Amino acid sequence: MTIQIRHLDSAQPDFKQRLETLLAFEASTDEAIEKSVAAILHDVKHRGDAAVLEYTNKFDRIPGGAASMAAFDVPQAELQAALRALPAAQRVALETAAERIRIFHERQKEELRGFTYTEPDGTVLGQKITPLDRVGIYVPGGKAAYPSSVLMNAVPAKVAGVAEIIMVVPTPDGVKNQMVLAAAAIAGVTRVITIGGAQAVGALAYGTATIAPVDKIVGPGNAYVAAAKRRVFGTVGIDMIAGPSEILVLCDGTTDPDWVAMDLFSQAEHDELAQAIMLCPDADYIAKVEASIHKLLPTMPRAGTIRTSMTDRGALVKVRDMQEACDIANAIAAEHLEISAEDPQQWADRIRHAGAMFLGRFSSESLGDYCCGPNHVLPTSRTARFSSPLGVYDFQKRSSVIFVSEAGAQTLGKVAAELAYGEGLQAHARSAELRLRPAA
């Protein structure tokens, strides 16, 4: 099996254009999917459980066909049984990961406590932080069923103090993924329902007789799920619609080339659209990484996916120096950024945009994907320019708190009235003026 890797050099006169072309990814909208999803959501909104039951029996090929929604509820005892039945090593690994994720996310919660301050005239201003009441977590079924995603989505909600965490996970052909159920048990999910697709998103957003409507839906899914989430946005909150996963490795040429090659593979094996790029100032080292790629590819069970992804969307990029590598990294705003270098902090300090930064040669992305603690749900497709990893803050919101004292109303009222008249909003002005004491 051969692999053709794209080489770029920042010294090329058309480098910027080449890089743009490499990064370009336009999520295409499939009209057939859009129409189908719109119809399913409308049906679920109006027929509720009956619609969800029909779609689930049909799309997930439930053996025999479930007679009622009750058949899709997974009792807590079944979750606990799945956890007990796991091989010991797997259970310990899941529990260790969950605990580390919890600890990191507790730090996020500590940071956001709200505040209050009192002005000399007794006016009090502040910001109150509250958790969402009820959230839905979508977990894909079938081959892309990832217990680690259950932890990464549910643990932050739990830490935020969300009272009810409703997880939906389709079970094609009625087959349940035991590791996913075990992860739900560890994460403290309130309720697991084995439904999926646009019908599950609709049920969570609008509610049915058996499913209470949630305030926000998070978690990855296929094109139908993504389209459904976009459509219910506004009725409920949603997380970002994720694009293909990406890794950008900045390397100064001091890391074992096999390690870097395998890090690139670990992204490429996800998906044929995944993107793995290395930036390095050392041409000899780039050649070594390429040799490692050729050597290691045949040993990979998912070699086909890796080869397609690396060929279509991967690149090895020669840069002038690490400083330039950082500038390019800021333009790319990668989901995962490895800085595999001596003294990585000096380069990290120059990075303004990245979903997660992995510093030093021991910090492979795969460690972060599972168990370092920070979330693995990260902004893709350059959205790290303006968005953040999934976190506790996604399950909290703020309310402003304003208590104006009688004295405060005297000064603030005049300012507000002046501006309100300037904007032609007289009731605003009068509302402020009514609170003014009559002049003595």
Next chain:
Amino acid sequence: MTIQIRHLDSAQPDFKQRLETLLAFEASTDEAIEKSVAAILHDVKHRGDAAVLEYTNKFDRIPGGAASMAAFDVPQAELQAALRALPAAQRVALETAAERIRIFHERQKEELRGFTYTEPDGTVLGQKITPLDRVGIYVPGGKAAYPSSVLMNAVPAKVAGVAEIIMVVPTPDGVKNQMVLAAAAIAGVTRVITIGGAQAVGALAYGTATIAPVDKIVGPGNAYVAAAKRRVFGTVGIDMIAGPSEILVLCDGTTDPDWVAMDLFSQAEHDELAQAIMLCPDADYIAKVEASIHKLLPTMPRAGTIRTSMTDRGALVKVRDMQEACDIANAIAAEHLEISAEDPQQWADRIRHAGAMFLGRFSSESLGDYCCGPNHVLPTSRTARFSSPLGVYDFQKRSSVIFVSEAGAQTLGKVAAELAYGEGLQAHARSAELRLRPAA
């Protein structure tokens, strides 16, 4: 001029259904607007400045027609001149408001500093906070041109540390709103461009030869602007798409009824779709507020809008007690919640969902709209269940930082490999295992 106000009573058997009907608001999608916006965005993306120039000359009826984009740039000197030309009272009011907004938002910035912690094996985990590089602020032109919105959108971006704040504001018939320009000067906007509509949103999102692409677009606009923002979401960040504005007043019957009536008006005067609701346990007091409404309405310059809004979407609701009022308020999750009562804090403590809370009878919403300090851009249409006021945090994002020590890689690597094999992601597992020291 008469006004018919809806009365509800929480003791009615169908109260819950009546309340749902009252609150129901479905933002309809206008297919003609969608198609028009899609075409404009496509055109701006591909023809850049030429398209923006044409649309602006046409839609904004620029007298004589501008010859180039340069004509739409408002020099900083013109902003400063607008500020100097303001009546002194207006200038002081704007500057006072801006300073108070800045102080409140500095508190938001202080709260979010990022964190870092080191584990016993030397592994370091953390979260880095960075501002967005460049943001676009949309300011409506014409009759709904609000200088206060310039402050509320630009000041948080400035406090966050955004390097470039690009404001777009259409000038129908070439008329510039001097108070809006003055507000831009006070807020420290980097650049003001007198373009608007979907073409301005497209220019900010995709960039043109004369306008650098931004990372996020915030600010209110008409249906075309809202449709355009939805469409460019993903390419750039956007704030929430706002629905009609709402106020919910919880009153224990101790506030001057004229004050409450005027507070309801101050919401109703915005828009015929605005919603003003009062909850109160005291039937006599409700009658007094209704009398105030009838008495005060004829004195209002915007009486027509107020009457339509109050008739179509307003309500006076009799509740059992203040405790029940708080429960209903949590279900409504209002944009603006006034708790006009003795000892308002006891009720505020029971509120989980509201955009902003105004406590005590002197805290009219209008004071908060202009100059208390907290933001007046708030979640509407029950989205306060899951979203927050506009704030400094909307102009910042987080990056996870992961430095795994060699020792840390030994323990974390085994956990990650176990889970990666469980998920069938062998390159992930191998990437972790390569960092393990060979067993002695």
